[in-house]
Amino acid sequence: MLGKGLLQGLAVTAKNLVGSYHDPARYVTQEYPEVQPKLPEAYRNFPFLVSETADDPMGTLRCVACQICEKECPPQCIYIEKSKDKKPDANGKLQIYPAVFAIDTAVCMSCQICVEVCPFDAIKMDQEFAIAATDRFDGLLLNREQLAKPNAYYHQIHPTEASEVDARLAAERRAAEEKARLAAAAKAAAPKAAAPTAAAAPGVPAASASPGSIPPPGPPPSSS
Amino acid sequence: MILAAAPASPADAWLERAPVLLRDALTGWLPDALRPWVAALLSIATILGVFGLLFAYMTLAERKILGRIQNRPGPNRTGPFGLLQPFADAIKALTKEDIVPRAADQVLHFLAPVVLVALSLIGLAVIPFGRNLVAVEMEASVLYFFAAGAATELAIFMAGWASRNKYSLLAAMRALAQLISYEVPLLLSVVPVIVVAGSLSTTDIVAAQGGWAAGLWPHWHALTPWGFSAFAVFMVAALAESNRSPFDLPEAESELIAGHLTEYSGFKYALFFMAEYLGMAALSAMAVTLFLGGWQAPLAVLEFIPSYAWFGVKLLLLLLGFIWIRATFPRLRIDQLTRLSWKFLVPLALVNLINGGVWAATADWTGAAAVVRWFISALGVVVPFIFLARSLSAGYGPRTYRYASP
Ligand code: SF4
Ligand code: SF4
Numbered sequence: 001m002l003g004k005g006l007l008q009g010l011a012v013t014a015k016n017l018v019g020s021y022h023d024p025a026r027y028v029t030q031e032y033p034e035v036q037p038k039l040p041e042a043y044r045n046f047p048f049l050v051s052e053t054a055d056d057p058m059g060t061l062r063c064v065a066c067q068i069c070e071k072e073c074p075p076q077c078i079y080i081e082k083s084k085d086k087k088p089d090a091n092g093k094l095q096i097y098p099a100v101f102a103i104d105t106a107v108c109m110s111c112q113i114c115v116e117v118c119p120f121d122a123i124k125m126d127q128e129f130a131i132a133a134t135d136r137f138d139g140l141l142l143n144r145e146q147l148a149k150p151n152a153y154y155h156q157i158h159p160t161e162a163s164e165v166d167a168r169l170a171a172e173r174r175a176a177e178e179k180a181r182l183a184a185a186a187k188a189a190a191p192k193a194a195a196p197t198a199a200a201a202p203g204v205p206a207a208s209a210s211p212g213s214i215p216p217p218g219p220p221p222s223s224s
Numbered sequence: 225m226i227l228a229a230a231p232a233s234p235a236d237a238w239l240e241r242a243p244v245l246l247r248d249a250l251t252g253w254l255p256d257a258l259r260p261w262v263a264a265l266l267s268i269a270t271i272l273g274v275f276g277l278l279f280a281y282m283t284l285a286e287r288k289i290l291g292r293i294q295n296r297p298g299p300n301r302t303g304p305f306g307l308l309q310p311f312a313d314a315i316k317a318l319t320k321e322d323i324v325p326r327a328a329d330q331v332l333h334f335l336a337p338v339v340l341v342a343l344s345l346i347g348l349a350v351i352p353f354g355r356n357l358v359a360v361e362m363e364a365s366v367l368y369f370f371a372a373g374a375a376t377e378l379a380i381f382m383a384g385w386a387s388r389n390k391y392s393l394l395a396a397m398r399a400l401a402q403l404i405s406y407e408v409p410l411l412l413s414v415v416p417v418i419v420v421a422g423s424l425s426t427t428d429i430v431a432a433q434g435g436w437a438a439g440l441w442p443h444w445h446a447l448t449p450w451g452f453s454a455f456a457v458f459m460v461a462a463l464a465e466s467n468r469s470p471f472d473l474p475e476a477e478s479e480l481i482a483g484h485l486t487e488y489s490g491f492k493y494a495l496f497f498m499a500e501y502l503g504m505a506a507l508s509a510m511a512v513t514l515f516l517g518g519w520q521a522p523l524a525v526l527e528f529i530p531s532y533a534w535f536g537v538k539l540l541l542l543l544l545g546f547i548w549i550r551a552t553f554p555r556l557r558i559d560q561l562t563r564l565s566w567k568f569l570v571p572l573a574l575v576n577l578i579n580g581g582v583w584a585a586t587a588d589w590t591g592a593a594a595v596v597r598w599f600i601s602a603l604g605v606v607v608p609f610i611f612l613a614r615s616l617s618a619g620y621g622p623r624t625y626r627y628a629s630p
Contacts, residue, residue: 002613006553013293013552020292029296
């Protein structure tokens with residue numbers, strides 16, 4: 001019947017008009033500057049540098065200025081200068097650190113490649129999108145101070161990913177400590193009894209399970 | 225028909241007579257020779273002021289309602305609830321550069337928007353906005369109104385032609401096709417009203433719709449079967465005449481840039497919009513006058529509300545209907561547009577002409593005969609509608625979408 005579809009259409013729009021006054025599902029607009037958007041966890045735009053603590057961001061940057069990200073960045077928008085000296089990182093190990101670390105956000109294309117190649121989980125993607133500046137050169141060139149954000153912030157914006165990273169880092173740290181402990185123990189045991197390798201048995205299975213383990217006659221297993 | 229129990233007839237109420245009293249107070253001190261002239265000027269100023277403001281706030285209402293229908297708030301930053309938006313728009317339009325293409329016909333290019341607004345406005349002169357509130361009392365005011373309305377399309381063609389731009393010209397051709405297609409059903413749908421009311425004067429037509437059947441059912445033309453059909457045809461044709469969606473082909477943004485508006489900027493562009501809304505308001509006002517009882521109240525007990533308020537309410541409802549329709553329907557193609565007019569609206573209006581004639585001839589049937597009269601009239605609407613709708617949609621069965629079905 002002619003007109004049925006027309007009336008149905010009118011009903012749809014009328015429902016929307018009335019519904020927009022009481023039904024949130026029919027009034028989905030968020031008025032941006034007043035209401036900040038709830039960004040999905042996977043949202044990303046520009047990278048930031050992870051520091052362990054909020055009080056001393058420059059001292060606890062995870063970045064060791066290995067410059068992998070600088071080389072991999074497709075549009076070449078990362079600029080790093082290595083430090084001459086070394087500083088203890090969060091684990092107390094002496095590391096070089098980036099004296100200059102700058103990202104030109106005018107050029108960055110948010111590809112996240114820098115994040116993927118970083119072996120130290122030192123660079124992650126941020127969600128801060130309101131970075132408009134009146135000067136497109138200096139205003140959009142973020143330096144190390146502007147880029148550094150604490151790990152807590154990373155947890156805030158990408159909780160799942162950050163927990164994974166933390167768990168992995170903790171596991172690595174534990175493994176390293178274990179290894180160091182074993183190495184120390186092996187070193188201590190070696191001079192005492194050279195022949196009965198079984199003396200070091202408690203620790204050995206882990207080492208001998210790995211395919212590259214050294215055959216028994218050799219020196220005690222050590223990574224160095 | 226007016227309630228006998230009422231202490232005084234509603235025509236004597238103070239509020240009802242306020243506009244006339246005000247006019248008399250303003251012109252009373254003038255010499256007799258000048259008085260009608262000043263009174264005419266006053267009514268012109270009033271119409272300009274009221275419809276200018278109506279235009280301003282219609283644009284806002286339209287944007288707000290469209291927004292709400294599309295799940296967004298619409299303009300709400302300029303002033304409380306965006307109420308100052310029309311003025312911001314006006315300032316923007318006024319301060320914009322006025323660009324005239326070098327190849328354009330300078331005179332016609334300038335004249336087109338002016339003529340369009342003028343022609344859209346003069347139709348309002350014969351609308352009775354309330355009891356005794358009509359700017360120009362005329363014997364053939366309905367004829368005058370439609371003559372002025374038809375001339376607006378000429379102004380649109382002028383704009384398209386003078387721009388010397390292929391899109392503008394195409395749009396102008398479309399406008400003419402649309403004019404010829406829809407002027408016919410528009411006028412045909414009005415004829416039965418004239419037949420039944422027996423007059424071409426808008427004042428008489430409103431007067432003929434006064435009173436209530438059984439004290440409840442107003443004698444409005446739209447509330448009779450033939451009148452309803454005529455009203456529907458009139459509104460569809462009015463949509464097309466005022467170039468409103470879904471018949472906004474002359475300015476189809478997605479196909480013709482902005483049609484005849486392509487080469488217009490700044491205030492001239494705003495004038496075109498003003499003309500569109502004024503034309504829409506004028507046609508709605510005419511629809512109210514012809515079919516919805518003009519300034520008559522819907523119930524006798526509601527007569528204490530002044531007549532011009534009733535007129536305003538009905539006018540606003542129709543204008544909201546225009547917006548609602550704009551928010552709902554997609555634009556027609558030019559062949560669908562002319563097809564709808566010639567194969568559906570014109571025959572429907574022609575049949576309705578006979579229907580209205582029968583209604584007028586049986587005006588003295590009462591009692592059981594009145595029921596028969598209603599029945600005949602209803603039959604005269606429903607049967608042709610069904611047959612015409614069948615023939616219109618023949619061969620256009622429901623489409624099946626291979627990939628997009630829900
Ligand atoms: S996100 Fe991509 S473009 Fe941006 S700094 Fe990292 S690697 Fe370079
Ligand atoms: S961010 Fe990562 S990849 Fe880049 S220099 Fe620092 S540690 Fe190396």
